[in-house]
Amino acid sequence: MNPQPRAPQALPEVGEEEIRPLIDRNLHLEGPLLPMLHDIQAAFGHIPETAVPMLAAALNLGRAEVHGVISFYHDFRKAPAGRHVLKICRAEACQSMGGEAMAERLLAQLGLDWHGTSADGRVTVEPVYCLGLCACAPAVMLDDTLMGRASEARLMAAVEGAEG
Amino acid sequence: MKIYLSMDSAAKALGSEEVAVALSAALEARGETVEVIRVGSRGMVWLEPLLEIDRGQGREAWGPVAPEDVAGILAGEVESLGLTEEIPFFARQTRLTFARCGVIDPLSLPDYEAHGGLAGLRRAATMTGEAIIDEMKTSGLRGRGGAGFPTGIKWDTVRMAHADQKYIVCNADEGDSGTFADRMIMEGDPFCLIEGMAIAGLCTGATKGYVYTRSEYPDAVAVMREAIIRARAAGVLGDDVLGSGRAFDMEVRVGAGAYVCGEETSLLNSLEGKRGVVRAKPPLPALEGFLGKPTVVNNVISLATVPVIFEKGAQHFADFGLGRSRGTIPVQIAGNVKHGGLFETAFGMSLGDLVEDIGGGTASGRPVKAVQIGGPLGAYFGRDKFDTPFGYEEFDGQGGLIGHAGVVVFDDSADMLGMARFAMEFCAVESCGKCTPCRIGAVRGVETLDRIKQGDGAAVELLTDLCETMKDGSLCALGGFTPYPVMSALESFPEEFGLTKEAAE
Numbered sequence: 092m093n094p095q096p097r098a099p100q101a102l103p104e105v106g107e108e109e110i111r112p113l114i115d116r117n118l119h120l121e122g123p124l125l126p127m128l129h130d131i132q133a134a135f136g137h138i139p140e141t142a143v144p145m146l147a148a149a150l151n152l153g154r155a156e157v158h159g160v161i162s163f164y165h166d167f168r169k170a171p172a173g174r175h176v177l178k179i180c181r182a183e184a185c186q187s188m189g190g191e192a193m194a195e196r197l198l199a200q201l202g203l204d205w206h207g208t209s210a211d212g213r214v215t216v217e218p219v220y221c222l223g224l225c226a227c228a229p230a231v232m233l234d235d236t237l238m239g240r241a242s243e244a245r246l247m248a249a250v251e252g253a254e255g
Numbered sequence: 256m257k258i259y260l261s262m263d264s265a266a267k268a269l270g271s272e273e274v275a276v277a278l279s280a281a282l283e284a285r286g287e288t289v290e291v292i293r294v295g296s297r298g299m300v301w302l303e304p305l306l307e308i309d310r311g312q313g314r315e316a317w318g319p320v321a322p323e324d325v326a327g328i329l330a331g332e333v334e335s336l337g338l339t340e341e342i343p344f345f346a347r348q349t350r351l352t353f354a355r356c357g358v359i360d361p362l363s364l365p366d367y368e369a370h371g372g373l374a375g376l377r378r379a380a381t382m383t384g385e386a387i388i389d390e391m392k393t394s395g396l397r398g399r400g401g402a403g404f405p406t407g408i409k410w411d412t413v414r415m416a417h418a419d420q421k422y423i424v425c426n427a428d429e430g431d432s433g434t435f436a437d438r439m440i441m442e443g444d445p446f447c448l449i450e451g452m453a454i455a456g457l458c459t460g461a462t463k464g465y466v467y468t469r470s471e472y473p474d475a476v477a478v479m480r481e482a483i484i485r486a487r488a489a490g491v492l493g494d495d496v497l498g499s500g501r502a503f504d505m506e507v508r509v510g511a512g513a514y515v516c517g518e519e520t521s522l523l524n525s526l527e528g529k530r531g532v533v534r535a536k537p538p539l540p541a542l543e544g545f546l547g548k549p550t551v552v553n554n555v556i557s558l559a560t561v562p563v564i565f566e567k568g569a570q571h572f573a574d575f576g577l578g579r580s581r582g583t584i585p586v587q588i589a590g591n592v593k594h595g596g597l598f599e600t601a602f603g604m605s606l607g608d609l610v611e612d613i614g615g616g617t618a619s620g621r622p623v624k625a626v627q628i629g630g631p632l633g634a635y636f637g638r639d640k641f642d643t644p645f646g647y648e649e650f651d652g653q654g655g656l657i658g659h660a661g662v663v664v665f666d667d668s669a670d671m672l673g674m675a676r677f678a679m680e681f682c683a684v685e686s687c688g689k690c691t692p693c694r695i696g697a698v699r700g701v702e703t704l705d706r707i708k709q710g711d712g713a714a715v716e717l718l719t720d721l722c723e724t725m726k727d728g729s730l731c732a733l734g735g736f737t738p739y740p741v742m743s744a745l746e747s748f749p750e751e752f753g754l755t756k757e758a759a760e
Contacts, residue, residue, distance in 0.1 A: 125508065220684075221431065225590065227265055228589070
């Protein structure tokens with residue numbers, strides 16, 4: 092995987108007071124770390140570095156352990172993605188319907204590689220391994236919207252038509 | 256008149272929401288107030304979005320429906336496909352687990368009860384744990400996640416264990432390509448899963464359940480969560496399950512994009528908030544599972560099949576099937592196939608019938624070259640194995656596995672060396688890293704397949720040897736089963752690896 096070079100930009104500042112309630116409201120759960128991380132990422136689009144020592148303290152873990160969990164899962168980001176995230180399925184059922192070739196043509200049109208974000212910060216393209224839409228392949232997800240029997244023309248239109 | 260429109264993720268991905276908008280506009284234009292009931296999917300994905308109208312003579316179907324078709328359908332100008340239940344793909348099924356899916360409003364508990372729901376739980380609530388185990392054993396139900404372990408025996412181990420807290424964990428981390436049965440039932444009949452988990456809880460003495468599902472399934476998460484709230488409000492969950500005096504409650508947890516978390520011990524680690532690495536067994540999760548407590552870990556379909564076993568009786572269920580594979584299996588026909596979808600049938604139908612007859616061959620119209628059964632860790636079967644009947648032992652005997660019963664069809668343009676390489680690449684991306692054969696072996700596997708592609712015939716022996724090591728030395732099925740797709744592609748299509756058929760054997 093070759094992350095697309097992208098102009099370095101300052102990560103948005105997130106204060107402890109914004110993170111605190113997202114930790115506190117999950118403290119009563121059994122195995123609360125993933126729910127906390129999901130809430131934090133939903134709020135800020137990534138897991139801010141500030142959150143790591145806070146999570147470690149709240150759960151009596153080492154910072155390295157928290158970091159280890161964050162880095163294990165594909166979903167959690169250390170920096171925000173583009174304003175839109177396009178997930179293209181690369182699994183076998185989608186490959187059987189030409190999904191891989193479609194993805195490559197689309198990436199070429201966008202001038203991106205997998206995991207890359209367009210220079211204007213508008214769209215990030217990521218692989219996903221199965222959306223459970225295997226009987227209407229190839230399948231993609233643009234933000235929260237699923238698309239079956241996708242074609243690159245429909246995809247480009249959707250990406251260009253997405254607001255923001 | 257009642258109108259039914261699917262809101263399954265697959266229907267949405269094919270435009271059902273645009274159809275819903277057109278439908279309400281068209282009804283308003285006609286000055287009609289008709290109830291539009293959003294349902295799960297009937298499983299005929301090639302007909303989605305599927306619209307059904309019941310004018311008192313049963314549910315007539317139209318599909319796939321585009322927004323511009325709606326006005327004509329309402330005006331009676333567009334011929335229907337006939338009654339949904341008479342469409343051959345549907346009529347030929349035996350729907351036990353999926354009996355309500357696509358039929359009822361998924362979040363209506365009264366609808367659920369009117370279609371046989373909760374009858375199983377009511378019956379189980381009057382039974383002892385031991386009697387429930389006997390019923391489960393009589394049914395012959397085996398784990399639908401892929402391993403095929405007898406569900407009753409697993410439950411009995413947890414039931415017999417002594418602990419202050421036990422758990423029921425539903426493995427809804429359906430990551431295998433070609434499978435969507437878990438998603439469909441969670442979106443289309445969530446109470447069925449809740450009921451199955453509650454029965455498991457009553458049986459084993461577990462009072463808490465978790466559904467661990469995928470972040471890729473946001474709709475299933477939302478429907479399950481709402482269904483749990485409604486079940487709790489109705490006393491199906493809580494301190495006194497249906498007045499039985501016994502407690503069971505549950506919640507949904509969402510993974511974070513790691514395929515390996517579908518492996519039960521990784522799943523438990525992930526549920527505990529750890530890295531989703533595999534645990535060595537023993538101890539079995541049944542004795543030391545979630546937070547070290549006795550835990551039933553069952554697949555969605557195993558648990559969602561429990562209510563019908565208790566509603567209709569174990570023998571009714573066991574009367575379907577073949578050999579040691581009892582009951583029905585929801586086969587998911589996917590990939591390059593004309594009629595893709597979910598086909599629930601008794602074990603025993605041949606693979607060829609499923610692909611050619613039920614599935615109608617490829618979507619591209621080209622000949623079928625191979626099918627992969629059981630997800631990314633499943634073997635590729637060429638047409639020479641199409642006689643294999645669908646059953647755990649039968650597939651095992653042919654060097655494959657049924658896994659979660661996904662069937663992905665490929666036409667003759669498939670590049671089998673490429674698919675073998677992908678299997679290794681996928682294993683490398685998704686390996687949890689705990690054991691060496693998987694973590695390093697998958698990377699070496701990609702390199703070795705690249706050498707073969709460049710014409711290095713000597714590398715085939717190396718690949719075979721590597722696959723042996725991965726199979727024997729990996730901790731879990733990810734590293735241990737990745738050799739299935741690789742070696743089956745090599746053995747069935749040796750010429751694509753630069754070999755003659757004899758050399759491959």
